[in-house]
Amino acid sequence: MSALVEHERLYIGGEFADPAGGGGTIEVVSPHTEQVIGRVPHASRADVDRAVAAARTSFDSGVWADTPLDERIAVVTRIKDAFAARSEEIARVISAENGTPYTSAVMVQALAAMMVWDAAITVARDFPYEERRAGALGPLLVRREPVGVVAAVVPWNVPQFTAAAKLAPALLAGCSVVLKVSPETPLDAYLLAEIVSGAGLPPGVLSILPADREVSEYLVGHPDVDKVAFTGSVAAGKRVMEVAARNLTRVTLELGGKSAAVILPDADLDAAVAGIAPFAWLVNGQACVAQSRVLVPRERYDETAERFVAAARALRVGDPLDPATELGPLVARRQRQRSLDYIGIGQREGAKVLTGGGRPKDMDSGWYVEPTVFGEVSNAMRIAREEIFGPVLCLLPYEDEDEAVRIANDSDYGLSGSVWTADTAHGVDIARRVRTGTYSVNTFSIDMLGPFGGYKNSGIGREFGPEGFGAYLEYKTIHLPAEG
Numbered sequence: 411m412s413a414l415v416e417h418e419r420l421y422i423g424g425e426f427a428d429p430a431g432g433g434g435t436i437e438v439v440s441p442h443t444e445q446v447i448g449r450v451p452h453a454s455r456a457d458v459d460r461a462v463a464a465a466r467t468s469f470d471s472g473v474w475a476d477t478p479l480d481e482r483i484a485v486v487t488r489i490k491d492a493f494a495a496r497s498e499e500i501a502r503v504i505s506a507e508n509g510t511p512y513t514s515a516v517m518v519q520a521l522a523a524m525m526v527w528d529a530a531i532t533v534a535r536d537f538p539y540e541e542r543r544a545g546a547l548g549p550l551l552v553r554r555e556p557v558g559v560v561a562a563v564v565p566w567n568v569p570q571f572t573a574a575a576k577l578a579p580a581l582l583a584g585c586s587v588v589l590k591v592s593p594e595t596p597l598d599a600y601l602l603a604e605i606v607s608g609a610g611l612p613p614g615v616l617s618i619l620p621a622d623r624e625v626s627e628y629l630v631g632h633p634d635v636d637k638v639a640f641t642g643s644v645a646a647g648k649r650v651m652e653v654a655a656r657n658l659t660r661v662t663l664e665l666g667g668k669s670a671a672v673i674l675p676d677a678d679l680d681a682a683v684a685g686i687a688p689f690a691w692l693v694n695g696q697a698c699v700a701q702s703r704v705l706v707p708r709e710r711y712d713e714t715a716e717r718f719v720a721a722a723r724a725l726r727v728g729d730p731l732d733p734a735t736e737l738g739p740l741v742a743r744r745q746r747q748r749s750l751d752y753i754g755i756g757q758r759e760g761a762k763v764l765t766g767g768g769r770p771k772d773m774d775s776g777w778y779v780e781p782t783v784f785g786e787v788s789n790a791m792r793i794a795r796e797e798i799f800g801p802v803l804c805l806l807p808y809e810d811e812d813e814a815v816r817i818a819n820d821s822d823y824g825l826s827g828s829v830w831t832a833d834t835a836h837g838v839d840i841a842r843r844v845r846t847g848t849y850s851v852n853t854f855s856i857d858m859l860g861p862f863g864g865y866k867n868s869g870i871g872r873e874f875g876p877e878g879f880g881a882y883l884e885y886k887t888i889h890l891p892a893e894g
């Protein structure tokens with residue numbers, strides 16, 4: 411992105427409208443050049459009121475909720491197709507905003523989001539909206555009906571992926587939505603607004619507002635919101651739950667992670683390192699599912715460490731818009747400082763920096779941190795227990811398999827994880843023992859047709875699949891008279 415991108419309006423209720431005023435302006439800063447690349451209005455509380463009122467009116471009128479499912483699917487399919495057609499443009503904008511290397515952004519930021527839209531369509535088409543049951547006192551009709559007005563709050567690391575995870579099922583279910591996007595990444599949200607504005611959604615069904623945490627909290631606590639779907643940090647998730655509880659608003663929370671990749675003694679090390687490393691530094695390490703703890707058998711520790719060090723040193727660090735770049739800058743100065751602070755903490759705790767550990771010496775600007783590998787990490791150390799959200803990988807040695815499982819489970823988080831072994835069936839046995847919401851054997855994957863979410867502090871509820879779709883529906887039981 412070379413030219414400054416400026417937007418003067420907000421997308422409220424299906425149209426671009428002047429802000430109510432008082433919100434100010436968001437300046438989008440390139441994490442590579444540290445220069446302003448965009449300006450958009452900062453939504454105010456008054457803008458939230460307008461958006462929620464539009465959503466409430468559209469939902470209560472039934473203009474979307476009562477639209478036949480086939481017609482809702484047709485509208486959402488148009489959104490998905492238009493999104494796919496602009497995927498490279500979307501990837502480029504997100505790369506400029508948050509530093510994701512463009513080559514991976516095409517898949518991770520754009521096409522993955524399109525796949526979320528596509529999978530939700532598949533689920534919605536086959537979902538059991540009504541079911542007849544033989545009740546204890548007579549026949550029953552159990553219905554699933556749209557939950558109502560949804561406040562969807564998404565982060566800056568994978569903004570379109572997390573937006574799709576909420577918008578697609580909510581819209582297909584018949585809900586009206588207010589999407590609150592991060593102030594770090596509002597520019598791609600305007601591309602989404604352009605896409606949905608031409609898809610045929612009725613007025614009022616969708617609003618998209620860029621704003622900070624204060625306005626987000628106001629939206630989450632709004633009495634006319636029926637459900638909150640949130641992705642972000644554990645601390646923010648707890649606050650969302652606290653504020654939503656005042657109105658008994660339903661919540662889905664997808665929060666942080668400190669996922670463990672377990673390498674078993676019989677694993678092919680080359681395959682394991684090749685499979686783990688890209689997902690340790692996914693989105694420059696700024697991913698909740700990052701495989702940031704690697705559990706290594708003590709007898710194979712040295713050779714494993716050598717391979718991860720080589721993988722880290724081979725990464726090309728630089729301008730995220732350069733197709734050759736493999737690791738870009740962190741999204742903001744505060745995130746760079748957070749990673750550097752944790753690297754210092756790890757050294758003081760006694761862990762050894764095997765490679766990296768600072769800022770790249772040849773980068774004159776940008777919020778860069780070298781890909782860093784820590785060795786001889788104990789699971790009691792803060793770098794092994796707390797989410798760093800940067801390109802920092804911890805190698806933890808273990809003595810036997812039971813200890814590996816104990817270490818994997820000894821975490822406040824439980825979002826993702828993987829196991830690497832020559833015996834797939836045994837890998838599945840390990841997967842059954844690890845308390846985490848998503849697990850992979852000899853691979854790393856998130857499948858949009860299966861439920862995704864976390865145990866413990868990693869969240870509440872699930873996204874994707876029938877389980878995630880059902881979160882946007884309420885149960886209703888209708889009692890019928892006894893038959894003849």
